[in-house]
Amino acid sequence: xxxxxxxxxxxxxxxxxxxxxxxxxxxxxxxxxxxxxxxxxxxxxxxxxxxxxxxxxxxxxxxxxxxxxxxxxxxxxxxxxxxxxxxxxxxxxxxxxxxxxxxxxxxxxxxxxxxxxxxxxxxxxxxxxxxxxxxxxxxxxxxxxxxxxxxxxxxxxxxxxxxxxxxxxxxxxxxxxxxxxxxxxxxxxxxxxxxxxxxxxxxxxxxxxxxxxxxxxxxxxxxxxxxxxxxxxxxxxxxxxxxxxxxxxxxxxxxxxxxxxxxxxxxxxxxxxxxxxxxxxxxxxxxxxxxxxxxxxxxxxxxxxxxxxxxxxxxxxxxxxxxxxxxxxxxxxxxxxxxxxxxxxxxxxxxxxxxxxxxxxxxxxxxxxxxxxxxxxxxxxxxxxxxxxxxxxxxxxxxxxxxxxxxxxxxxxxxxxxxxxxxxxxxxxxxxxxxxxxxxxxxxxxxxxxxxxxxxxxxxxxxxxxxxxxxxxxxxxxxxxxxxxxxxxxxxxxxxxxxxxxxxxxxxxxxxxxxxxxxxxxxxxxxxxxxxxxxxxxxxxxxxxxxxxxxxxxxxxxxxxxx
Amino acid sequence: xxxxxxxxxxxxxxxxxxxxxxxxxxxxxxxxxxxxxxxxxxxxxxxxxxxxxxxxxxxxxxxxxxxxxxxxxxxxxxxxxxxxxxxxxxxxxxxxxxxxxxxxxxxxxxxxxxxxxxxxxxxxxxxxxxxxxxxxxxxxxxxxxxxxxxxxxxxxxxxxxxxxxxxxxxxxxxxxxxxxxxxxxxxxxxxxxxxxxxx
Numbered sequence: 001x002x003x004x005x006x007x008x009x010x011x012x013x014x015x016x017x018x019x020x021x022x023x024x025x026x027x028x029x030x031x032x033x034x035x036x037x038x039x040x041x042x043x044x045x046x047x048x049x050x051x052x053x054x055x056x057x058x059x060x061x062x063x064x065x066x067x068x069x070x071x072x073x074x075x076x077x078x079x080x081x082x083x084x085x086x087x088x089x090x091x092x093x094x095x096x097x098x099x100x101x102x103x104x105x106x107x108x109x110x111x112x113x114x115x116x117x118x119x120x121x122x123x124x125x126x127x128x129x130x131x132x133x134x135x136x137x138x139x140x141x142x143x144x145x146x147x148x149x150x151x152x153x154x155x156x157x158x159x160x161x162x163x164x165x166x167x168x169x170x171x172x173x174x175x176x177x178x179x180x181x182x183x184x185x186x187x188x189x190x191x192x193x194x195x196x197x198x199x200x201x202x203x204x205x206x207x208x209x210x211x212x213x214x215x216x217x218x219x220x221x222x223x224x225x226x227x228x229x230x231x232x233x234x235x236x237x238x239x240x241x242x243x244x245x246x247x248x249x250x251x252x253x254x255x256x257x258x259x260x261x262x263x264x265x266x267x268x269x270x271x272x273x274x275x276x277x278x279x280x281x282x283x284x285x286x287x288x289x290x291x292x293x294x295x296x297x298x299x300x301x302x303x304x305x306x307x308x309x310x311x312x313x314x315x316x317x318x319x320x321x322x323x324x325x326x327x328x329x330x331x332x333x334x335x336x337x338x339x340x341x342x343x344x345x346x347x348x349x350x351x352x353x354x355x356x357x358x359x360x361x362x363x364x365x366x367x368x369x370x371x372x373x374x375x376x377x378x379x380x381x382x383x384x385x386x387x388x389x390x391x392x393x394x395x396x397x398x399x400x401x402x403x404x405x406x407x408x409x410x411x412x413x414x415x416x417x418x419x420x421x422x423x424x425x426x427x428x429x430x431x432x433x434x435x436x437x438x439x440x441x442x443x444x445x446x447x448x449x450x451x452x453x454x455x456x457x458x459x460x461x462x463x464x465x466x467x468x469x470x471x472x473x474x475x476x477x478x479x480x481x482x483x484x485x486x487x488x489x490x491x492x493x494x495x496x497x498x499x500x501x502x503x504x505x506x507x508x509x510x511x512x513x514x515x516x517x518x519x520x521x522x523x524x525x526x527x528x529x530x531x532x533x534x535x536x537x538x539x540x541x542x543x544x545x546x547x548x549x550x551x552x553x554x555x556x557x558x559x560x561x562x563x
Numbered sequence: 564x565x566x567x568x569x570x571x572x573x574x575x576x577x578x579x580x581x582x583x584x585x586x587x588x589x590x591x592x593x594x595x596x597x598x599x600x601x602x603x604x605x606x607x608x609x610x611x612x613x614x615x616x617x618x619x620x621x622x623x624x625x626x627x628x629x630x631x632x633x634x635x636x637x638x639x640x641x642x643x644x645x646x647x648x649x650x651x652x653x654x655x656x657x658x659x660x661x662x663x664x665x666x667x668x669x670x671x672x673x674x675x676x677x678x679x680x681x682x683x684x685x686x687x688x689x690x691x692x693x694x695x696x697x698x699x700x701x702x703x704x705x706x707x708x709x710x711x712x713x714x715x716x717x718x719x720x721x722x723x724x725x726x727x728x729x730x731x732x733x734x735x736x737x738x739x740x741x742x743x744x745x746x747x748x749x750x751x752x753x754x755x756x757x758x759x760x761x762x
Binding site for chain 2: 004007008011045048049050051060061064065068069072073076119121122130131132134135138139167170171174175179182183186187190191192193194195196197198199201202203204205206207208210212213214215216218220221222225236237238241242243244247248249250252253305306308309312313314315316317318319320321322323324325326327330346347348349351352353354355445446448450470471472553556557561562563
């Protein structure tokens with residue numbers, strides 16, 4: 001580890017904390033239905049779609065709208081991918097996608113996962129990238145934000161029957177937040193060297209006379225929302241490691257900032273909405289604590305390097321699967337940023353990280369991506385843990401727990417436990433299935449403990465809607481296309497539905513004023529408790545599996561065992 | 564629940580259509596329109612051309628150099644033979660992989676045969692994440708200076724000073740790592756040889 005490396009990491013942390021407030025205020029304006037500039041655009045959308053924007057939805061109505069909208073999105077994206085061979089804007093003449101792969105990809109992008117069992121530059125037309133994938137990059141982030149808004153309303157409202165209007169929340173998040181920021185970011189990326197063209201690949205004759213075909217495309221517009229919406233699906237196979245998708249260290253820094261900024265800001269939107277912004281700062285502080293611990297472990301492991309390679313006369317940290325312009329500090333930081341959120345973009349190959357360096361991103365996803373988290377999904381995931389934390393604190397002192405003025409009772413706890421238990425069940429259950437079936441075992445390229453890590457990583461990533469991979473796994477098989485799609489679907493909606501149900505129940509409750517017996521949910525004690533409960537629940541759930549994977553792997557590498 | 568499902572159909576269809584139009588077509592087209600006019604070089608992939616205007620590669624994308632006269636890029640796993648800019652990829656080999664160890668050992672042997680001594684910089688003997696990493700660390704470039712100088716009949720000091728000159732430093736001193744762009748360096752190298760032999 002170097003001083004410059006840590007200086008960069010601290011600069012990043014400070015910038016995120018500084019940007020959280022303006023981002024949180026912006027999203028509060030959307031949340032509270034403040035009239036935005038160009039309001040006629042929004043009203044035009046509602047008119048055409050036959051939506052009454054003033055109508056409030058119950059949690060059931062909200063959930064049904066969300067499910068229909070997402071299933072419709074899956075169908076549309078599937079159709080575009082399947083039919084791309086017959087559609088325009090296909091300069092390389094790619095054919096339609098194979099059915100199961102198209103299904104996996106459609107579920108993947110609608111659930112904000114962006115798991116990719118294909119290489120973008122060698123499989124997708126420009127139309128598929130833009131009108132297919134980019135659209136869901138916007139919408140899946142907007143849906144996540146809508147659910148976060150609905151959940152916030154559950155806490156903020158008193159004796160209300162509705163939790164907002166799904167259509168309005170999605171429309172406003174897309175038009176007044178994601179789109180304008182993406183336009184600015186996309187242009188900034190072009191300045192830094194990211195291509196934006198509809199032309200075909202460039203065929204060059206290299207200085208030594210070889211032929212090189214250079215794939216280009218409308219990269220910048222997709223890149224901007226890929227990061228801002230914590231989607232992570234790359235235009236190119238190498239994702240943000242590709243020089244066209246991340247030309248400089250500065251473009252890389254900007255990408256990391258934009259992955260975190262909305263998730264960080266939403267904590268303060270929450271605080272503002274419940275009338276005490278310190279509630280938001282407390283959550284953000286717990287997140288940043290867990291984040292910095294993750295960075296320190298990952299950076300330390302990657303900077304220490306690989307003893308097997310050191311023995312050959314190779315110096316320093318682990319550079320296999322990393323790019324020189326980013327170096328080890330930024331690659332480790334990016335790996336934590338991308339898995340703390342539901343982004344899943346990569347600038348280095350996690351499969352070639354040291355075993356402990358690869359454990360950190362995996363554990364981040366298994367915790368449920370609530371260290372900042374995905375746009376919206378991070379906030380609702382961490383609020384579930386807040387409910388669990390006040391419940392545990394309540395058990396200790398023997399009082400009915402309350403959180404930001406709402407009593408947490410049996411119904412909330414049952415639903416919260418469902419939201420916490422569903423993703424691990426999917427991850428561990430499906431990993432187990434893969435480990436006892438021929439089709440599952442055919443996936444990993446690595447042998448031994450690392451091969452198990454490749455499977456565990458895949459199901460962790462899919463259930464957490466992350467989308468990064470231990471790339472050695474051959475995921476484009478019927479077995480993995482189907483099981484990973486199932487994993488993504490359950491991981492997304494198995495959390496969203498209980499969250500909306502809790503929101504509906506909470507909104508109907510009175511708000512109780514904070515009394516002397518209330519457990520304070522701001523301050524250091526709370527921050528420590530929340531962080532500890534997240535780590536303990538995640539640790540208890542996944543430690544046995546991690547021991548079989550990365551921990552065993554690390555021991556083998558330290559002993560010099562080659563497989 | 565059934566009526567709610569029915570009621571959600573029209574907003575679903577219309578919103579999907581409108582958002583596809585706005586974010587899937589208008590937005591990328593507008594960015595492309597602006598970029599093609601204001602920043603045509605970057606927008607089309609930072610393509611470099613020779614004196615006749617034929618493309619020789621991209622300033623951002625690695626291409627292979629094997630001759631002793633040129634700086635060699637990092638090994639590549641992109642495509643079948645490496646450096647395939649239409650098929651970016653990495654080895655994805657595990658830290659304990661025998662294949663990875665053997666590949667690195669082979670590259671170390673080659674480096675030793677060229678006369679490189681001491682611990683080698685890791686980027687010189689490992690493949691990158693994209694397979695198209697256009698850069699080398701200055702350390703990895705300096706180690707190649709004697710070979711380049713010998714093949715071109717240049718002073719080693721001259722090659723080394725060109726490497727130092729072509730090394731890009733981190734932004735604000737902390738964002739990024741010092742690096743040398745191999746393709747741009749090799750173009751400079753050819754210019755240097757041309758002017759030196761002209762004397």
